[in-house]
Amino acid sequence: MWTLLPSGGLRVTGADRVDFVQGQMTGDLRGAPTPGVVACAFLNVRGQIEQFARAYKRADDVYLHLDAGQAAALLARLKRYIIFDQVEVEDVSETLRTVHVWEGAGLPGWNAEGPDAQSFELGSGTVLAGRVNRSGTPGVDLHYLARHEAEVLAALGGEEASLEALDAARIRAGIPDVARDGFLGVLPQEVGLDVGGPLPAISYRKGCYVGQEIMARLEARGQTRYHLAQLAGDGWTVGADVTHAGKVVGQAGLNVDGLGLARLRKDLPEDAEVQVGGTSARVQTLAARR
Template identity: 70%
Template sequence: MWTPLPSSGLRLTGADRVDFVQGQMTNDLRGLRTPGVVACCFLNVRGQIEFFARAYRREADVYLHLDAGQAEGLAARLRRFVIFDQVEIQDVSGELRGVHVWGQDVPGWTPEGPDAQSFELAGATVLGGRVNRTGTPGVDLHFLTRHEDAVRVALGGGETSLTMLEEARVRAGIPDVVRDGLKGTLPQEVGLDVGGPLPVMSYRKGCYVGQEIMARLEARGNARYHLGRLEGQNLSDHAEVTREGKVVGQAGAHADGLSLARLRKELAPGDRVEVGGVPATVQAFAPAPADV
């Protein structure tokens, strides 16, 4: 099975491209093998999430894969920090397409190989990344728009909807910064810390925007919220979670009777809350760590 991904992307070239991005993102790009891929966030000075991306390090460039409509904003942010750096930032959203293949049965992909691979598919060179979007690692494929029809034919007739992918993601407990409305939160509050279902952090990589706040949180471990999951019918997306009239969190996207949520840590499994006035129950769940 495979699902088209709403995507946008940036391509960074120039001699300083790796060091430049390394100084902006939360994870360790410089420490990757080439090719390699790592999930990361770009934070503001308060340590709050502005953008989420998967960063691919390749021989000639760095490719940042984002959700649809995100590349323009990240490009503007990055350009503000270019001073003497030899780096060019190109928005390639219109030139590339992406799909997620459920599982790793992709012609040309080597399941036991590295997390990022370039290979031939349907006469085109594609970029693949091992990504866990459903609870089981699959492959994100990135390719030129002009090769889209040929790639779809090569993948076969197993196209599934984004709704199905979202349902699987929420069941697996894997957060999505854009779809769960998590911009403006701290990574440690929403499952993006080291050991979480979607780790985006390196505490040893050196300075970046928001790094001081991240170091304090690592040292003190005092985030008041964590990633939880709610059960209920017809819950609103991105609505406040309340208990006895007090705001105790923020719900993400609702899918198949479940919502991931940023919740106060004192809430316990079985506690009754409301999401936008609709009853819901805090679920006990242990999300499996995502690979990238």
């Protein structure tokens, strides 16, 4: 089973590519193997998420896989920081496509026991593949040239599942999608991106990057006021305010099949009944569903 992912991407080349990207992202790209893939966020100076990406470290480049519509803003940001660095950054959103294979065991060319990032021939060209959990079970993201899409999908065979079905699976598993859930502009620790969270994307030992001082303070303090939780209910839009006893206590993410993720205050009572965009919902902690 596979799902086409609306996405974009940047390709970073040049002698300083790894060090340059390392100095911008929350994950530890320098410490990753080659090939390797690292989940990360790009923050502003207040430590809030501007973009979420998966960075693929390869022998000749760094590929940043982003959600749809995110590449142009990250490209502009990275270009502002190029001073003496020997790097070039290219937006490849129009030339590449991505499909998520829900389970990689039967994927032709994929070594289930191999590294998290691999390249192999599929269809009429070479694909870049990364082990990514988008449904509660580790699957594989495949990145390929747009002109090869028909051949790649034919080689996959199997059944196409809708993006809504993939969203429903990840929400049940408690896995956020930063862009689709509308969680841009918040602290990573508040929406499951911290170490030990459902989508770890931070290294506290990698050195300086934009927003790193705020991350260090949060690590020392040990907590934030908000965390990632689930809401049982239906009928709200992404980003809707969540209220309890007349006060705003968070924001709701995507809702599918009567369940959604949300950024909520930690001091909310367990199983609290809340209002989301005028509809009733009930809070479910992620731990309670595991």
